[in-house]
Amino acid sequence: MTVTLFELCGADPDLRFSPFCWRSRLALAHKGLEVESMPWRFTEIERLEFADYDKVPVLVDGDKVVTDSWNIAVYLEATYPDRPALFAGGPAAQRFMNAWADTVLNPALGRMILCDIPALLTPKGRDYFLTSREKRFGMSVEAFTAGREARLPALRELFAPVRAVLRHQPFLGGSGPDYGDYAVMGSLMWARCVSPLALLDPADEVYAWRERMLDLHGGLARKAPCVESQRL
Numbered sequence: 001m002t003v004t005l006f007e008l009c010g011a012d013p014d015l016r017f018s019p020f021c022w023r024s025r026l027a028l029a030h031k032g033l034e035v036e037s038m039p040w041r042f043t044e045i046e047r048l049e050f051a052d053y054d055k056v057p058v059l060v061d062g063d064k065v066v067t068d069s070w071n072i073a074v075y076l077e078a079t080y081p082d083r084p085a086l087f088a089g090g091p092a093a094q095r096f097m098n099a100w101a102d103t104v105l106n107p108a109l110g111r112m113i114l115c116d117i118p119a120l121l122t123p124k125g126r127d128y129f130l131t132s133r134e135k136r137f138g139m140s141v142e143a144f145t146a147g148r149e150a151r152l153p154a155l156r157e158l159f160a161p162v163r164a165v166l167r168h169q170p171f172l173g174g175s176g177p178d179y180g181d182y183a184v185m186g187s188l189m190w191a192r193c194v195s196p197l198a199l200l201d202p203a204d205e206v207y208a209w210r211e212r213m214l215d216l217h218g219g220l221a222r223k224a225p226c227v228e229s230q231r232l
């Protein structure tokens with residue numbers, strides 16, 4: 001059974017850096033499904049017309065088309081219940097982690113790493129990205145991320161609830177990962193793939209957890225192309 005996943009890529013089609021696509025990629029690996037990955041660039045709106053959507057990830061499973069990373073996780077859990085669970089005990093805790101990553105972590109990470117993205121895009125993608133983000137944030141991405149090193153301690157502090165859980169168990173899901181882990185890891189993969197910044201302190205539990213996450217599913221995340229300085 002092979003499913004197709006449309007994923008954001010850079011000028012290099014192998015550079016996949018969307019936090020939302022990473023959630024879906026890891027969720028598909030957790031379910032043990034084979035994936036045909038379709039690289040998609042910001043300006044290729046017409047390639048998603050079949051899905052009536054303008055963002056990725058988009059999942060195609062037979063005649064079923066699913067948009068939005070959370071909907072994809074819910075679909076996978078409902079369609080493949082006999083495979084490892086993404087939401088053991090129901091989706092409440094994972095929904096919270098997903099919402100925390102969307103509303104707290106991703107905005108904070110964006111202020112650290114958005115300025116690293118344009119160099120990784122095609123010229124057309126770069127124009128689109130710079131114009132659309134300037135419109136969204138009311139300033140250039142350089143201004144948006146200015147002084148980012150000084151915000152590193154605050155960024156690390158944001159992980160306090162994640163750290164508190166990881167003091168008691170190796171994964172947010174318990175003894176193994178669940179969708180809550182993938183929701184947060186998606187954000188860290190976004191950063192790892194595009195930015196040279198060392199966001200986490202190696203002495204931090206969150207760093208050790210990220211190492212475990214990088215090794216899951218045959219090292220899927222660790223082997224993924226990323227900026228040179230993160231290739232450890």
Ligand SMILES: N[C@@H](CCC(=O)N[C@@H](CS)C(=O)NCC(=O)O)C(=O)O
Binds near residue numbers: 021054067068069
């Ligand atoms: N809520 C959506 C968000 C998807 C999203 O924003 N995807 C970005 C890639 S990271 C995108 O496709 N952006 C297109 C654009 O900015 O034009 C999800 O969870 O899948």
